[in-house]
Amino acid sequence: MRAVAAGEREAFQRLVCLHQRPLFGFAQRMLQDPARAEDVVQETLLRLWSRADGFKPERARLTTWLHNIAHNLCVDSLRRESRFAPEETGEGGEPVHWGPSESEERRRADALLRRALGDLPERQRSALLLCHYQGMSNREAAQVLEVSVEALESLLARARRTLKKELKADDAD
């Protein structure tokens, strides 16, 4: 990070290679829109370049710091989307391109999960994504979301309960 703060592009490039995929995974699952997710990742990494000297390793890991930036950018993007969104179509974001062997059942289950995740309140969705997909501890996820660990655990519990209910309701249909 010191090298990045000193303007060394090679050091920056190494950090980009290391962090771009997890950041894209987070942004894509948050926004369910690859183009906007790419924009978020680019902006997050550019802020890493321009604000490297503001990073305090004693306060958080680099990945936590980057996810905090990406999370805030995703929230901004969601707010903009809700301001300018067209009428709800009921479709859960980008379609997945399954291989020919993938069953109709799996496609349906995936679409359902995406929709259910997308319908979760933003904080609950973020908490679940950070812990389940990004492999963060509750403490790290709480740092990203700038909440207490107890609040984070409450968000996680509510998110999982809602998703289970949604999946069960679909099974019952």
Add this chain to the structure above:
Amino acid sequence: MMPIEEFRGLLDVYGGDVQRWPETKRAEMEAMIASNADALSYLTEARALDAALDAFDVPAVDLSQRVLDALPMSPVEKLLAWLLPPAPQQWWRPAMAAMMPVFLGVMIGFGGSAGETTDWDAQEQALLGGISAEYLE
């Protein structure tokens, strides 16, 4: 043994993967599963949700070049980028830059000689003026 509602609450927070459970609670939770049918049912439910979440895959992307291209340029890099354009239509820039020393040389040459003439004339008049005054006395 922990109450079943506490067990359920922990599953809601940590999911069905034993590795994610807090170490301080793991043994107690495992004992609960072994002895309580409801606990096993809640675990099955939690694992089904984990499996559904795991199926939400995201394609791998490589944004390295895009990010590097978007980095702000230093003044030297900006100058170099201006002087060495990629398109042939902009090759007048390096040509103009190559002509700059010649242009500057001509400018300095003309400007310098004109100034010197004026200076010499003034000095000469001052000197001669001084001599004539001495003779007159």
